Amino acid sequence: MTSTVRTGLVPPTLRTLPEAIGANLAIARARTSARILAVVKADGYGHGAVPVARAAVAAGADWLGTTDLAEALALRAAGLTVPILTWLNPSGADAEAAAAGGIDVAVGSVGELAALVSRSTPAGVRIHLHVDTGMAREGCPAAEWDALITAAAGAQRHGQAQVVGLMGHLPLADEADPAANAPAVARLRQARTAVRAAGLGVPLTHLAATSGTLTDPSTHFGMVRFGAGLVGIDPSGTTELHGASRLTAPVVHSAAVEAGTPVGYGGTYVTTTATYLSVLPLGYADGIPREISPEACVAIHGRRHRIVGRVSMDQIVVDTGAAPVPPGTTATVFGPRDGITPTIQDWARWAGTIPHTIVTGIGARVRTSA
Template sequence: MPGTTAVPTLPRCPRAATGPRPASGTQGARPTLHLDRAAVTANVRTIRAQTGSRVMAVVKANGFGLGTVPVARAALDGGASWLGVTDLDDAELLRRAGLTAPVLAWLHPGGLDVEQAVRARTDLAVGLVEELQQVVDQAPGLVRVHLHLDTGMARGGVPRAEWPALMRLARRAQDGGHLRVVGLMGHLPEADRADPERNAPGVEAFAVGLRLAVSWGLWPLLTHLGATAAALTDPATRFEMVRIGAGLVGIDPSSTTQLRAAGRLTAPVTHAAEVPAGTRVGYGGTHVTTSATHLSVLGLGYVDGLPRELSPDAAVEIGGRRHRVVGRVSMDQMVIDTGAISYPRGTLATVFGPAGTAAPTVQEWAAWAGTIPHVILAGIGSRVRRTVA
């Protein structure tokens, strides 16, 4: 008809195909971070067998994003005998959940509250002489204390020059009935290199501190120095107990031991479209399609902890295949190029999961983002639903 503008026909994707229909129950699904409890339990058993030491399961940062209490329960099932937290609020959370294992809190980002520690039946690590004096001054009863020595991190712990003053005060306070010195701890700065020579200065410093404590009559002591990487690679760091955090959830910073990934992140397709060649994708149009293709959108973004900038290799798994992430990750969304396959809304994608499937691992995501797996896993935000299997 006169005045009518013809609508151009877009070139279609060759061999366009419809992907698998959404599984039953996936319609209305939300982005979800799944905890595999059995993996945590298996990892603790692996580490106990390899080290021969007692294990403190460090469930800081909300159990590396997977849930403080469920990760703690799974670790105890695997034979962990202690639990470690950074903040006394987490210690109280464990106690309210009915967990009775010994708990140590040592970083105190919310401040050192001696009464709260006693109420939560939680051991306190003290990393300054004045912190130890605070425990003495505020103790409503006998407080259990671990002396935290700086053995090379300069990130916490009593500086070496102050160790004699620390031991003197600890012995006097223990004799006065204010506290009981239960443990001695330190940390190693380069254990992830899997090179015992790099640990040697820290191990020797810790040994000096231990000899000093014994000379002041502070014995017996529960000694713990090595975290996951050191525990798995250097017997000299193990002492009586090892502190395992990342290893609980399948991350070995030394990359020497096969552990099971405990986290799997999934999200449904929320939008799907076919686009022509030359389509600019996302903010800034940093990706331009080179041919007609299908795009799927997932409702996850940097507000949920996914890195905004990724290498071109970044991908997710949908329908048993890997599909590339294209364009910049937005605050609430990310775009996936699915090529000739059109996936219906509600189809579940796996962003990361265990090795041995088509899904990327959290280690791959860390490499794509130029960071470490801890950042990816622990950074998944609170909008993402958590489940336990």
């Protein structure tokens, strides 16, 4: 069975992908006066980097953001012309390609900066100084800020780089508590003061991602980075956003079984009454979490039906009760909130994870429809 018929990740029926992204960006715009950078990493959070980027720009996003230079260059190749920032490149990223593509590069250490400018063009690559504001994950540690800023000022004087941005990350933004964000805000302000004192002016400063954008204006500075929110995920849980996709699959097999029938590998589930079981052709190889709670379900004909037995590599079994479901019937695994259709938030709860892992984990066999 080919990937073009086994499953589908499609825009929701009631709202297209561009409409959902536009609606979510409108919510973000109402919360901030800062510029909005639309983050389209992880292939647009599993929805396709190019279509998500196009929809975001059409809806008014000022910038785009990716993890690495290759992702950014792919957006340029697709015809997107707005400023792009990339902030997780291996040492020695191609500065010439970045400069030629008009792509900004974040640097978080003196070593990263030295490797980048060693390959810089005479015009210099545009850089954002990336400082650690409390994550201890990426960005320059506070003890090394002076060295990085001094090196960046030297690179700018020699025409190797243009310092145009300053960035950090909020470690506790999902708590939706400005008090929790205050230490990171203070650190970034301190870094901005040091950059200004080094004669580098006041670069475009940005700290907040989706949660900060939606909950705390003090974190917004000159720009916010809105990524998960584009596709309907609010990690803070404070704002109802619009789901941007619907995952569907056809029923490929349906059968009547008696009470006491073991289902799936290991027979971990046994039917308690006579019922009908339907098979959907997707499983953990397609991004369906293997460990899910007994509540996990799909929607068929406007009703929820439980998934029973273990999730297999490429199959799940659904108990449809007293009514048989003909092969070819469409089941909806997740989609926008409508009171019946499971959402990515439901799936995250059933799998004990976060919505991000649900949408970014969809496998390559799933066909994406425009």
